[in-house]
Amino acid sequence: MDVNQDGLSDMLMPYEGCHTPCQGAVVAMNNGNGTFTIVTNTPINGSAPGAAAFDVEGDGLKDFVTAGTDEFTGDPTKTGLFIARQNADGTFAKPVFVQLSAPAGGFPAVTADFNHDGKLDLAFVDGTNVAVSLNTTPPSACRQRTTDHTVTLCHPSDGAVGTSPAHIVSHATSSTPVNATQIYLDFKLVFQVSGGNLDTNLALTPGNHRLEVKSWSNGLSFRNDFFLSTITSGGGNPPPCTDSVNFTVNICAPGQNANVNSPVNVIAAAKSTAPITAMQIYVDGKLVFNTPNVSHINTDVPMAKGAHFMVVKAWDSTGRSFSSSRNINVQ
Numbered sequence: 001m002d003v004n005q006d007g008l009s010d011m012l013m014p015y016e017g018c019h020t021p022c023q024g025a026v027v028a029m030n031n032g033n034g035t036f037t038i039v040t041n042t043p044i045n046g047s048a049p050g051a052a053a054f055d056v057e058g059d060g061l062k063d064f065v066t067a068g069t070d071e072f073t074g075d076p077t078k079t080g081l082f083i084a085r086q087n088a089d090g091t092f093a094k095p096v097f098v099q100l101s102a103p104a105g106g107f108p109a110v111t112a113d114f115n116h117d118g119k120l121d122l123a124f125v126d127g128t129n130v131a132v133s134l135n136t137t138p139p140s141a142c143r144q145r146t147t148d149h150t151v152t153l154c155h156p157s158d159g160a161v162g163t164s165p166a167h168i169v170s171h172a173t174s175s176t177p178v179n180a181t182q183i184y185l186d187f188k189l190v191f192q193v194s195g196g197n198l199d200t201n202l203a204l205t206p207g208n209h210r211l212e213v214k215s216w217s218n219g220l221s222f223r224n225d226f227f228l229s230t231i232t233s234g235g236g237n238p239p240p241c242t243d244s245v246n247f248t249v250n251i252c253a254p255g256q257n258a259n260v261n262s263p264v265n266v267i268a269a270a271k272s273t274a275p276i277t278a279m280q281i282y283v284d285g286k287l288v289f290n291t292p293n294v295s296h297i298n299t300d301v302p303m304a305k306g307a308h309f310m311v312v313k314a315w316d317s318t319g320r321s322f323s324s325s326r327n328i329n330v331q
Contacts, residue, residue, distance in 0.1 A: 003053045003062050004090045005150050005224045008032055012051045012064075027053065027064050027084075027092065039092060052109045054120040058139040060154040060171075061086040064095075067109060067124050081122070081133065088146045100133060113161040116231065120157050144171045151181075151213050151224035158226035165201035165298045166228060172196030172215035174222075184212040191291045191299070199263060200299040204230040241296055243271040249279075249312050249324040259329050263300035268324070270295050270314035282311040303330045 003010040008030035028036035056063045064084040080099040084092040109124045119135040142154035154169040156162060172178045178196030182189055186209055191200060196215050207230060214223040241252035253267040254260050266289075270276050279297050281289035288301055297312075308330060313323035 001053055002225060003027060003064075004029055004086070004147070005062075005145060005152060006030075006032075006147065007223050007225070010053075011036060012053055029090070039090070052111045052122060054111045054122075054159065055157045056083055056085070056120075056135065057137045058119060058155070058157060060142040060152045061088065061145065062158070064092055065109075065122060066095075067122070088143050090145070090147050100131075111159060113157075113159060113229070116161040118156060118160045118162055120159055142169065142171070145173050147173060148175050149173070149217070149220065149222040151215050151222060153213060153224045153226055156226075156228055159228075161229045161231060164204040164206075164230050166204050166230065167201055167300075168198065168211075168213070170198045170213045170224065172217075172222070174215070174217040176217045178215050178217045181213065181215045184214065186210055187212075189292055190294055193289060199302070201265065203296065203298045204228070206230050241267045241269045241298070243269040246271055246273050247320065247322045249314050249322060251312050251324050251326055254326060254328050256326055257328070258326070259331055262304070262330050263302045264310075264328065264330065265298070266301055266310070266312065267298045268296065268312045270322070272314070272316040272320065272322075274316040274318045274320070276314055277317050278315045280313045280315075282313065283308055285309075305330050 001010060001012065002008060010030050011028040013026050013028060026038050028038045030036055051066045053062045053064050055061060056065065063086050066082045078099055080097055082095040082097055084095040086092055109122060111120045111122055113119065114121045114132055115134055121132060121135045123130060123132045142152065145152045150173050152171045152173065154171065155167055168183065170181065172181060174196065181193055181196055181198045183191035183202060191202060198213065209228050209230065211228055212223050212225045214221050241250065243250035249268055249270045251268045253265055266281055270279055276295040278290060278292050279294060280287055281301060283301065283303060289299060291297060308328055309325065310328055311323050311325045313321055315321045
């Protein structure tokens with residue numbers, strides 16, 4: 001599990017032994033050279049704890065969570081979760097104890113979005129029972145990592161369940177200018193934008209997906225991998241945006257002369273007799289969006305208030321290009 005979003009797998013290690021404290025759990029960060037550094041140690045009274053790292057409050061940083069008995073009172077009836085919030089620099093705050101009404105302890109601990117609300121929950125074993133603790137923490141504003149060459153995934157949470165399109169927001173931190181940011185869907189490049197800030201909607205088929213947000217700076221790449229499950233919404237998904245005429249682009253949204261808010265949701269599809277190799281969006285003559293090897297797009301484009309001329313352009317493998325345009329007014 002990549003706890004600090006540097007592209008390296010880190011370790012969560014529950015422990016139990018004849019020392020003080022007897023039980024607990026630690027987070028050890030991967031240094032990238034075969035060694036690890038312990039960054040937080042949470043002692044627990046009671047049985048060996050379950051441990052997990054996930055974004056509890058939706059601020060883009062994974063926190064450290066263990067289950068057990070309150071270490072401060074030693075009261076065996078006072079069980080719950082210890083939550084160590086991750087700071088923007090990769091360190092962890094002192095754990096805060098949250099008491100639960102049901103017993104909490106044992107391992108392994110499993111994280112999943114059990115109630116499909118976009119937030120990760122926690123399940124753990126207590127004797128012969130399985131207890132589930134639903135995450136009711138209010139969402140927080142994204143906190144961008146300060147560590148060099150990292151990508152903060154603000155939304156969605158790694159392992160969340162949601163409907164399509166998925167709203168993906170990320171920020172890259174680098175000591176040198178970030179040239180581009182990309183999204184890989186199931187190991188295939190599906191989206192690219194200039195700079196280090198990304199805010200887009202990505203159409204996903206129902207099922208489990210692996211996604212990767214990768215940023216580039218001076219030829220060096222750094223990334224944040226995450227998993228997302230997509231389900232069909234209860235009311236049914238709207239008809240997809242398609243185009244039935246060759247060498248055309250159909251802009252399904254926004255409409256001509258539409259009054260819209262920023263960011264502007266742009267939905268379009270392209271069709272050709274040859275494979276589509278790129279789709280682009282131009283606003284007032286400036287390229288603001290480019291994505292390769294897709295024949296449809298569903299993305300949000302930030303625009304200043306006022307009247308704009310927007311062009312959606314497609315290219316096929318023969319080098320042919322074709323486009324459609326809209327006059328829109330951003331309120």
